[in-house]
Amino acid sequence: xxxxxxxxxxxxxxxxxxxxxxxxxxxxxxxxxxxxxxxxxxxxxxxxxxxxxxxxxxxxxxxxxxxxxxxxxxxxxxxxxxxxxxxxxxxxxxxxxxxxxxxxxxxxxxxxxxxxxxxxxxxxxxxxxxxxxxxxxxxxxxxxxxxxxxxxxxxxxxxxxxxxxxxxxxxxxxxxxxxxxxxxxxxxxxxxxxxxxxxxxxxxxxxxxxxxxxxxxxxxxxxxxxxxxxxxxxxxxxxxxxxxxxxxxxxxxxxxxxxxxxxxxxxxxxxxxxxxxxxxxxxxxxxxxxxxxxxxxxxxxxxxxxxxxxxxxxxxxxxxxxxxxxxxxxxxxxxxxxxxxxxxxxxxxxxxxxxxxxxxxxxxxxxxxxxxxxxxxxxxxxxxxxxxxxxxxxxxxxxxxxxxxxxxxxxxxxxxxxxxxxxxxxxxxxxxxxxxxxxxxxxxxxxxxxxxxxxxxxxxxxxxxxxxxxxxxxxxxxxxxxxxxxxxxxxxxxxxxxxxxxxxxxxxxxxxxxxxxxx
Amino acid sequence: xxxxxxxxxxxxxxxxxxxxxxxxxxxxxxxxxxxxxxxxxxxxxxxxxxxxxxxxxxxxxxxxxxxxxxxxxxxxxxxxxxxxxxxxxxxxxxxxxxxxxxxxxxxxxxxxxxxxxxxxxxxxxxxxxxxxxxxxxxxxxxxxxxxxxxxxxxxxxxxxxxxxxxxxxxxxxxxxxxxxxxxxxxxxxxxxxxxxxxxxxxxxxxxxxxxxxxxxxxxxxxxxxxxxxxxxxxxxxxxxxxxxxxxxxxxxxxxxxxxxxxxxxxxxxxxxxxxxxxxxxxxxxxxxxxxxxxxxxxxxxxxxxxxxxxxxxx
Numbered sequence: 041x042x043x044x045x046x047x048x049x050x051x052x053x054x055x056x057x058x059x060x061x062x063x064x065x066x067x068x069x070x071x072x073x074x075x076x077x078x079x080x081x082x083x084x085x086x087x088x089x090x091x092x093x094x095x096x097x098x099x100x101x102x103x104x105x106x107x108x109x110x111x112x113x114x115x116x117x118x119x120x121x122x123x124x125x126x127x128x129x130x131x132x133x134x135x136x137x138x139x140x141x142x143x144x145x146x147x148x149x150x151x152x153x154x155x156x157x158x159x160x161x162x163x164x165x166x167x168x169x170x171x172x173x174x175x176x177x178x179x180x181x182x183x184x185x186x187x188x189x190x191x192x193x194x195x196x197x198x199x200x201x202x203x204x205x206x207x208x209x210x211x212x213x214x215x216x217x218x219x220x221x222x223x224x225x226x227x228x229x230x231x232x233x234x235x236x237x238x239x240x241x242x243x244x245x246x247x248x249x250x251x252x253x254x255x256x257x258x259x260x261x262x263x264x265x266x267x268x269x270x271x272x273x274x275x276x277x278x279x280x281x282x283x284x285x286x287x288x289x290x291x292x293x294x295x296x297x298x299x300x301x302x303x304x305x306x307x308x309x310x311x312x313x314x315x316x317x318x319x320x321x322x323x324x325x326x327x328x329x330x331x332x333x334x335x336x337x338x339x340x341x342x343x344x345x346x347x348x349x350x351x352x353x354x355x356x357x358x359x360x361x362x363x364x365x366x367x368x369x370x371x372x373x374x375x376x377x378x379x380x381x382x383x384x385x386x387x388x389x390x391x392x393x394x395x396x397x398x399x400x401x402x403x404x405x406x407x408x409x410x411x412x413x414x415x416x417x418x419x420x421x422x423x424x425x426x427x428x429x430x431x432x433x434x435x436x437x438x439x440x441x442x443x444x445x446x447x448x449x450x451x452x453x454x455x456x457x458x459x460x461x462x463x464x465x466x467x468x469x470x471x472x473x474x475x476x477x478x479x480x481x482x483x484x485x486x487x488x489x490x491x492x493x494x495x496x497x498x499x500x501x502x503x504x505x506x507x508x509x510x511x512x513x514x515x516x517x518x519x520x521x522x523x524x525x526x527x528x529x530x531x532x533x534x535x536x537x538x539x540x541x542x543x544x545x546x547x548x549x550x551x552x553x554x555x556x557x558x559x
Numbered sequence: 560x561x562x563x564x565x566x567x568x569x570x571x572x573x574x575x576x577x578x579x580x581x582x583x584x585x586x587x588x589x590x591x592x593x594x595x596x597x598x599x600x601x602x603x604x605x606x607x608x609x610x611x612x613x614x615x616x617x618x619x620x621x622x623x624x625x626x627x628x629x630x631x632x633x634x635x636x637x638x639x640x641x642x643x644x645x646x647x648x649x650x651x652x653x654x655x656x657x658x659x660x661x662x663x664x665x666x667x668x669x670x671x672x673x674x675x676x677x678x679x680x681x682x683x684x685x686x687x688x689x690x691x692x693x694x695x696x697x698x699x700x701x702x703x704x705x706x707x708x709x710x711x712x713x714x715x716x717x718x719x720x721x722x723x724x725x726x727x728x729x730x731x732x733x734x735x736x737x738x739x740x741x742x743x744x745x746x747x748x749x750x751x752x753x754x755x756x757x758x759x760x761x762x763x764x765x766x767x768x769x770x771x772x773x774x775x776x777x778x779x780x781x782x783x784x785x786x787x788x789x790x791x792x793x794x795x796x797x798x799x800x801x802x803x804x805x806x807x808x809x810x811x812x813x814x815x816x817x818x819x820x821x822x823x824x825x826x827x828x829x830x831x832x833x834x835x836x837x838x839x840x841x842x843x844x845x846x847x848x849x850x851x852x853x854x855x856x857x858x859x860x861x862x863x864x865x866x867x868x869x870x871x872x873x
Contacts, residue, residue: 089642097641174609176602233642248729249652250822274725276820277830281724285820288715288723438591438835445595447607481604 078269080541080556083282083294087250087275092231093217094168094175099550100273102214107242107255107266107553108235109217110147110156117544117555121371121465123212127156127239129193131211137185139197139206146262149237153220156239158195162187163221165197173229180215202501204508209464241266241554250275255553267544267557286312286536293537293556295549299411301360301534308536316360317533317549320369322470323460325404325419325526326485328444331455333400340523342391343456344381346426347419353529356415364530366516367461367470371547373505374467374512379527380520388426401429404456405443408434412458415528419458430456444484457484460531465547467512471496474519485524492518563863571852578848579631583624586837593640593835614640614837627841636842646842650824654846656726657823659735660815661808663743665801668750673790673797675751676758681785683763691759695752704814707745711818714741724820742815746808750801757800761793768792795862802858806851 084100093105106114110127125131131141147156167173169181183203188196203210210216223237224230235244241261246254253273257266274290276282279297286294287309296304296314304314325347327340334340349363368374392398404419406412413434420430435443444451461482463469473482475493480486492515499511519525533549544555594610595602602610615623630636636646679691698706715723727735765771766789774784813825824843831839 174603174606176598176606233644248822249649250826251726251729274820276724278817278820281818281820284711284716285724288711289719290715290722290724436591437833438589438593438596442590442592442595445592447592447595 079272080268080270081272081274081290081292082551082553082556083276083285083291084253084273085275085277085279085295088247088253089233090231091233091235091244093164093214093219094173094177095230096177096214100275103551103553104244104253104255104273105214105217106240107271108238108240108244109214109219110239110241111212111214112141112161112216112218113211115212115546115552117546117552119547121208121547123207126241127218133207134196136202137199139199141195141197143193144263145193147239148260149220149223149239150243150258150260151223151237153223153237156218156220157192158187158189160218160221161195162189163224164218165216167224167229168215177215180210180213202503204500204503205464205466205468209466209469213464242271266554267542271553271556283536292541293543293551294535296534296536297411298357298360298531298534301532302358304534304536311539312536313539314534314536315545315549317535317545317547318370319462319531319533320372320465320548321460321462321531322364322367322369323415323458323528323531324367325528326457326459327524327526328452328454328457328484328486329488329522329524330486331452333397333402334455336395336397337523338391338395339397339400341381342388342395342397342426343423343428344388344520344523344526345384345391346388346428347422347526348383349526349528350383352415352418352422355418356411357529357531360534361529361531364527366527367463367474367519368467368512368516369463369530372465372467373508374499374516376513376516380517381526385422385426392426392428398427399429400427401431402455403431403433403453404458405433405435405440405454406458407440407460408436412460416458419456444480444482446480451480451484454484459484467508468496468500471499471512471515485522487519487522487524489518489522564860567856567859567863571856574852575845575849578852579628579845580624582841582844582848583627586840587620587623589832589835591835593837596835610640631841631845636845637838639839640836646838647846649839650827650842650846653822653824653827653843654850656821657809657812657816657825657847659739660743660746660812660821660823661805663739664747664750664808664811665805667744667747668754668804669797669801672751672754673758673794675755677762677785677790679755679759680762680766681781688759691755695755697752698748699752699756701749702814703745703749703811704818706748707742707815707818710741710745726821726823738819738821742819742821745815745818746811749811750804750808753800753804754797757797758790758793761796762789765789765793798858798861802855805854809847809851 084103086098086100088101088104090096091101091105093109096102096105112126112128112131113123114126116122116124127143127147129142129144131139133139141161143156143158143161148154149156165181165184165187168175168177169184171178183199183201183206185198185200188198190196218239219231220237227236233247238244238258241258242255243258244253245256246252251274255271255273257269276285279295279300282291282294283296283300285291301316305316308314327334327343353361353363365376365379402423404416406416413432416432420432423430442448443457444454461473472478474487475483475496476488476490479488495511495515499508502508502511535549537543540559542557542559544552544557546552593614593616594607598606598610611617615626634647638645639649675691675695679688682688711723714721721741722738725738727738771784771789774788809825812823813829815821816823816826817829824847828840828843831843
């Protein structure tokens with residue numbers, strides 16, 4: 041027994057005890073942080089690289105940019121896709137081709153770049169739209185004619201043609217974030233990983249690459265302040281690591297993997313809230329229309345009938361996700377309740393016999409993720425049931441995302457492919473990737489249908505929701521008919537946060553950082 | 560000693576040159592288009608072509624290799640393609656985190672492995688020797704990522720004694736050390752087994768040596784014989800082993816950095832491979848190769864300094 045338990049306290053034992061206490065205090069620093077409600081610690085799935093509204097690379101950068109460069113409008117939190125003004129006092133559509141805006145009169149840029157003006161709006165929008173600048177987001181402003189400056193704070197956005205997605209997928213995105221003309225021109229026209237002339241509800245004060253980004257409330261922001269004094273954003277790629285980090289108390293909010301959702305919902309960590317949000321993403325099994333082995337539409341239709349979509353989705357997502365019936369998620373115009381092909385193995389065998397393709401062998405390319413592999417294995421079993429041998433080929437992301445590219449040497453050998461695309465809350469963002477222009481770019485099924493293309497263009501200028509609904513349902517019907525698609529799911533978004541946090545979320549669960557508040 | 564040093568330095572330079580060649584070949588054999596991966600679905604064909612040109616991918620492979628080779632020897636590893644930051648800066652700001660992880664791993668392996676090895680040797684054939692033997696083999700056999708996950712579950716999630724993710728507040732040494740405990744344990748625990756086995760075997764050999772028998776005959780205490788006269792000789796193979804072990808710890812660091820969401824070159828190169836960010840891959844691997852070669856060189860020089868037979872045999 042040690043001397044301290046015997047009541048024999050020496051100078052040495054006191055020093056040892058003090059040392060142990062010091063070590064213990066080092067061991068629990070995160071518990072002190074979580075007791076302070078002014079700091080919100082959240083996870084992003086990647087670190088920032090580019091904080092330029094014209095050249096950003098990943099969603100976490102968009103979340104940060106909307107906080108540090110005041111956008112004209114941003115998404116509203118809740119279950120409906122609405123917008124709310126941020127940098128504007130007023131914005132309205134005067135007619136199909138004109139939008140009038142007036143800026144709030146006291147939004148300033150940091151670093152001495154003065155007040156935000158209508159000329160900064162003109163600069164910010166036109167630099168994205170200008171083809172010479174090669175912004176990947178030029179398409180967001182493809183309908184832009186020009187921005188006219190009326191006075192210091194007011195202006196008009198003129199469009200070349202009517203563009204219905206403007207209010208859903210252009211204005212509430214970084215495409216309406218306003219940067220300072222003077223500041224951007226001073227640094228040569230492009231912003232890198234260090235922001236310049238910030239103007240939003242928060243300002244980025246610290247970035248430790250691969251470790252942490254710190255946003256602090258902008259002291260000069262005169263309107264509704266952000267909910268937390270500081271937001272710490274930790275880049276954690278692996279969702280399982282983030283879940284463990286949350287359970288250990290190191291995070292206040294994180295997305296979860298879909299496969300963890302049932303476990304977390306059933307047994308949530310103490311003091312936490314688990315939420316499930318509908319995703320806009322879509323997952324499907326694609327078939328290469330131009331591949332020699334799949335050219336006969338009866339073979340593609342046979343594969344459509346051979347896949348038990350419910351089982352595939354249940355197995356891959358542990359029952360957390362529902363079966364999807366197209367590329368447009370529920371809640372948007374064009375969302376469907378069913379597809380035109382049923383799970384019918386007998387019909388599949390019949391079609392294969394008609395096509396003389398019994399006993400055929402196909403390859404199925406997938407991304408090397410556990411959910412995709414599980415889905416692929418069920419598909420493999422379904423196909424084996426109708427006499428098709430399926431070889432699964434797993435690819436890392438760098439390889440996978442180039443498989444169907446016409447610049448590569450594999451696109452004609454590609455047969456079946458399990459894909460997932462994310463999207464914005466307008467159906468045109470889903471249909472655009474399957475037009476004839478996208479064959480060999482992102483249309484890896486090489487589905488080439490002129491009627492589909494015409495309908496896509498019609499949908500972009502049709503503002504009647506009922507007519508849009510009809511147009512987009514018809515387009516997905518054409519995709520069914522081609523035999524190139526087996527639609528699987530829209531997945532779900534799982535997220536978990538402490539019960540002391542009231543998260544600001546878009547309808548699909550994506551974060552709106554300034555709207556997070558203490559509960 | 561000088562000629563020994565020059566010969567070892569020349570050999571190290573040759574190893575780095577060969578490593579650079581192999582690295583370059585491997586990277587250009589990987590399928591996938593870096594421009595498509597980096598720019599994403601919204602990029603036009605013109606944008607992808609411009610990025611390929613900026614990355615120098617349109618040049619003949621030999622020209623690309625020559626530019627890489629000359630650049631590397633002059634310390635210019637180019638710029639990171641997307642953010643435009645110098646590759647050397649990007650890698651060097653991550654390197655200290657990985658070095659801390661490796662030093663932590665070595666500390667665990669030395670602090671636990673050497674005493675366990677000595678204890679097993681002086682207790683040869685006893686239950687203690689057998690327990691240390693079984694534990695050593697067990698920790699060698701278990702992959703570091705398994706240790707990492709279980710350490711995280713037990714000490715961070717269940718007990719909440721230690722943080723689960725990150726590297727601690729910059730500038731706060733105490734916080735950074737606390738964040739280092741679990742990842743470095745995951746990296747170093749396997750090496751506890753190796754070192755314990757190595758020290759035990761060396762100690763058994765040395766304890767049979769005539770100078771140890773003489774010391775015993777003079778009546779020196781066992782503790783003095785073991786730690787002053789036997790261990791100082793038996794430790795030499797362990798230094799060599801640690802030189803090799805640093806390479807393995809670098810690969811274990813990749814897992815530890817991912818599992819504990821720590822910054823570091825392991826995670827940097829993992830992300831860069833997935834995104835086909837070739838300048839970062841080449842820069843990171845080259846700098847860690849140089850580091851590995853230098854540390855091995857250092858280990859060789861230490862052994863050379865400690866043991867004149869090694870110097871004369873080279």
